[in-house]
Each structure stands twice: as structure tokens, then as C-alpha cells.
Amino acid sequence: MEMMTHSSTFLLPSIPPSRGDGSSQTYALVILNQRLPFFAPFLWNHAQLRICADGGANRLHDEMPAMFPHENPFSVRKRYKPDVIKGDMDSIREEVKEFYSNMGTEIVDESHDQDTTDLYKCVAFICDWIPDMDKSNLCVLVTGALGGRFDHEVGNINALYRFPKTRIILMSDDCLIYLLPKTHRHEIIIQSSVEGPHCGLIPIGAPSASTTTTGLQWDLTDTEMHFGGLVSTSNIVLAEKIAVRSDSDLLWTISIRRPQ
Ligand SMILES: Nc1ncnc2c1ncn2[C@@H]1O[C@H](COP(=O)(O)OP(=O)(O)OP(=O)(O)O)[C@@H](O)[C@H]1O
């Protein structure tokens, strides 16, 4: 079984070459309609494509200038101009749409589609945009995906399952989550300056008859997990590398550290 390596180097201001996962990732950033995390500028700098999902554009417009209080708000907005705004356009303010449209942002109105979420629409756009040969290196970073309305959170988690072959990382200010597909063994390299120690392994889509880990305070050894029985929450990372192998897709979650 092939190994998949994961590393949250996108949370760092720049990637230290010796700590990266050895592959060159292509990052795309999706900004959802919740408060921007404090590390949003780092994500922005790592990304090659930046998309706001509908009302996410209001957040970028309103909140990014506050992250650079000594700069002119207009200059900040010009520097952080999204490539695309996509969604059903019922939350973006008219003035914000006009502002970015005048600066050259592509506006994609999909108000006719009321069956898929704005995040789904954005990930579908990214998958179409990226050349096939680069798809294996694609990693979609999503801000504002957790916390807030539970129906939205579940819709956001469902996007991980709708695009099971695409690396998608859902983030809030406090934690990140992603899918560990059962088709691979997983090695998670912990960036301990910016993440941990709290973590979880959650069999959300289906029960797991057997999961084995190393590197956690409460490791699993050929352990069964299901809702109604054991799911691994409030676990702690002990090692710099965590290994996970399971017969089911699992959600990995880890806390994000606030700067001191
Ligand atoms: N409170 C929230 N919690 C989690 N995710 C959110 C929340 N609010 C928005 N989002 C995410 O941001 C995206 C864009 O937000 P926006 O408010 O534009 O969505 P919407 O489709 O208009 O929502 P609504 O269901 O209120 O009509 C949503 O599709 C969702 O993925």
C-alpha cells in the first residue's frame, strides 16, 4: 500500500526546505464567509490561485486591512485581490462585487445551482483550472470552514468526501481537518511550532474495523472505531511523525497554535 505524506507547512511564513514533505505542492486558497484566521496572509502567499466563495469576498474586503493596521486599507485590498469570486451570490455585497470586478477579479455567478454548496462550486472550479498533470500535487486550503453554523460545517466536511482524490484542508482559527483515505498508509509530519498537541481521528463516513497508529498518546492497535462506540477525540501528538493505517476513510484533526 502506498504512503501519503502530510505536512502543514502552509501555516508557516515560508517553507523550511529540510522540513517540507519533499514534494512541491500547488496550493489553492478558498475563503468562505466566516472570520479570516490570523494566518490568512501566510496561506495567501503560499497559494497560486485564490478564490472567494460568495460572501467570503466580504470577509476579505472588510477584514484583511485590519491585519495590516499601519497600511492604507486600499493598498492592502489591492495586494489581496482574489483571482475569482464564485458562488450563488446571495451574500456578497454589491459594492464588494463591483470593487473586485473593477480590479479584474473574475466573477462566476452560479445562482442557478441551488443543489451544491459554494465550497463545492469553488473546488470544482479549481479542479477544472489546474492542468491534469499537476492534480496530484494540488492542495486546497479552505478558511472559515469550521465553527459557526453546523449545517454549513457538515456541508464543508461533505466536500472532502465529494472530492476524495483531491487534498482539501478545512480550517478555522483553532484547528484543521482533512481526510485520510483508506487507500493509503499515512505519515503526518507535525509542525509543532504551529500545530498540536490536541488531535483526533474520526471515522465519520463509515465505521472502522481496524485502525493502527504510532506517535499518539493514546495509540490505536488494530482498534475498532464507530459512532456509538470509540472515536479518538482529545488525543495528543507525542512524536514528530504520526503513522496511521485504517480500513476506513478517517478524518484527521489537529489544533492550531496561537502565536505567543
Ligand atoms: N457559519 C458558517 N459556518 C461554516 N461555514 C460557513 C458559515 N457561513 C458560511 N460558511 C461557508 O461559506 C460559504 C459561503 O457563505 P455564504 O454566506 O455566502 O453562503 P450561502 O450559501 O449564502 O449560505 P446560506 O445557507 O446562508 O444561504 C458557505 O457555502 C459555507 O461553505
Ligand SMILES: Cc1ncc(C[n+]2csc(CCO)c2C)c(N)n1
Ligand atoms: C435535499 C436538499 N437540501 C437542501 C438544499 C438546499 N441547498 C443545498 S446547497 C444550496 C446552495 C447554498 O449556497 C442550497 C440552497 C437542496 N438543494 N436539496
